[in-house]
Amino acid sequence: MSLMIHCDEASRLQSERLDRPLRLSERLALGFHLTMCSACRLFGRQIRAIDETMAELPPEADAHNLPPLPADARKRIEQALETAQAANGNHGGAA
Amino acid sequence: MQTDGSQIDPRHWLTAHGDVLYRYALKHVRDRVLAEDLVQDALLAAWKARDTFDGRSQERTWLIGILRHKILDYFRRQYRERPAADDVWFDRAADNDRFDDRGTWQRRPGSWDQDPEQAVHDAQFRQALADCVSLLPDAMATAFTLRHDDELDTDDICKALNISSTNLYVILYRARARLRDCLEEHGHGVTHA
Incomplete structure (x- = not known):
């Protein structure tokens, strides 16, 4: 990788840095670009904040305002579980 | 503590964690019917594997773990048959x-x-x-x-x-x-x- 990269390459590398370790040549080229480019520096801080915020949300967090399990589905699943339980109950419950 | 199989009540899973599991599935697949099916599959699998629940981890974490596998299985099947362009x-x-x-x-x-x-x-x-x-x-x-x-x-x-x-x-x-x-x-x- 040449030491002179442009904003497109620099922003891509800043994203990839969040997913894999960069090679030395990439780190050098990126570092060089960032010393001169405030737009890319800002982009890098912002996407890192996005990733860190995602990491702070536990997997079951409902920041998405998603709906609850619909009543009919709940009933259906309950029946499926009862059927499975009944099939097993013949063997005396606890193994 | 080893949880005795007879104390496990899958209906309680549905009551206590149904919404959380459903939203978790929905976040990944964005299709309500599919998300319902995945939750059902996960709970049935959990029932079959109830002896492996050691009572040390939280019930919810354990159930989400099973659901996560079901979701990945779904993606695997889908993208193996039809790799996305x-x-x-x-x-x-x-x-x-x-x-x-x-x-x-x-x-x-x-x-x-x-x-x-x-x-x-x-x-x-x-x-x-x-x-x-x-x-x-x-x-x-x-x-x-x-x-x-x-x-x-x-x-x-x-x-x-x-x-x-x-x-x-x-x-x-x-x-x-x-x-x-x-x-x-x-x-x-x-x-x-």
Whole structure:
């Protein structure tokens, strides 16, 4: 990788840095670009904040305002579980 | 403590965790019927594997773990049969507009109304980010959501989605760039000249 990269390459590398370790040549080229480019520096801080915020949300967090399990589905699943339980109950419950 | 099988009541799982499991599934698959099926599959699998629940981990964490496997299985089956073309993962034309022919920003990224480092701890920012994730195209959101599951590494994701790591990096890059734009556009961020 040449030491002179442009904003497109620099922003891509800043994203990839969040997913894999960069090679030395990439780190050098990126570092060089960032010393001169405030737009890319800002982009890098912002996407890192996005990733860190995602990491702070536990997997079951409902920041998405998603709906609850619909009543009919709940009933259906309950029946499926009862059927499975009944099939097993013949063997005396606890193994 | 070893939990006695007779004390496990799967109906209690549904009561206590049904909504959480369903929302977790929905976040990944965005299809209500499919999400319902995945929850059902997961709970039936949990019932079959109830002896492996050691009572040490939280019941909810254990159930989410099983659901996560069901979701990955679903993706694996789907993308193995029909590997997705690049344009399913990102809209090349739309994303290429970001830079001019010389690779310079067409429009410089604007500041948000607070420092990025501060935003991480801001409840409104989190909400705005979640809203923006829900606006991502399906496949892109799938990759991005899986990437932020602590239990998975990039290798797991590539296998499930049947893509190369190079491709995954591009998808994640485009997802982040779009989320950044979205946060700037939807109030979270005032563009300073």
